[in-house]
């Protein structure tokens with residue numbers, strides 16, 4: 001279900017059932033000369049859409065497009081990247097999360113397909129959303145259970161199971177889980193064979209392979225891209241999302 005298409009009674013039912021709520025993040029970033037600026041956003045959203053199709057009870061929020069692209073790959077001038085500083089994202093993310101909690105959601109999952117190679121340490125967009133999520137939960141607990149909540153009997157076992165308020169908002173890496181019999185390589189890149197393949201699988205009309213710029217090291221492998229490989233990676237990403245939100249993923 002897409003949140004903005006839901007009626008209030010459906011929102012109430014989703015809260016009652018505590019279904020997973022997904023917030024897909026995006027970014028607008030230069031992806032060499034042959035791929036669209038929304039590549040990372042499209043990849044994330046496509047995987048989420050696959051999950052929604054198989055589990056229509058899942059609530060999908062509108063994608064947040066304005067992540068921290070950074071200018072690591074290319075300067076924005078005449079190239080297109082839109083950079084929002086992470087410190088400016090934090091208050092926006094806090095307001096989104098605070099509203100989600102006030103609506104009643106307690107099973108919120110955020111996904112991103114941009115700069116996730118150092119996910120344990122974090123990168124600006126996911127760190128901004130993680131900081132915001134933690135901040136909002138601490139605020140919520142202090143305003144609802146009072147300062148000193150941690151020391152009360154009610155929270156004596158909050159680390160386990162359903163009693164853990166820090167599970168209300170979770171930030172996940174973009175895990176690709178390929179089936180055992182899949183012969184494709186589980187890999188990721190920036191505008192190389194993986195992302196070129198993914199866009200070919202989704203929007204073949206947006207890929208212009210003859211524009212691959214061989215002076216850009218990261219784009220060269222794009223020449224070997226195929227829609228079949230992209231389909232396998234996107235399907236693997238959907239399986240990764242399913243695993244992260246608590247669904248069983250078959251081999």
Ligand SMILES: [Zn+2]
Nearest residue numbers: 039040190191
């Ligand atoms: Zn990318």
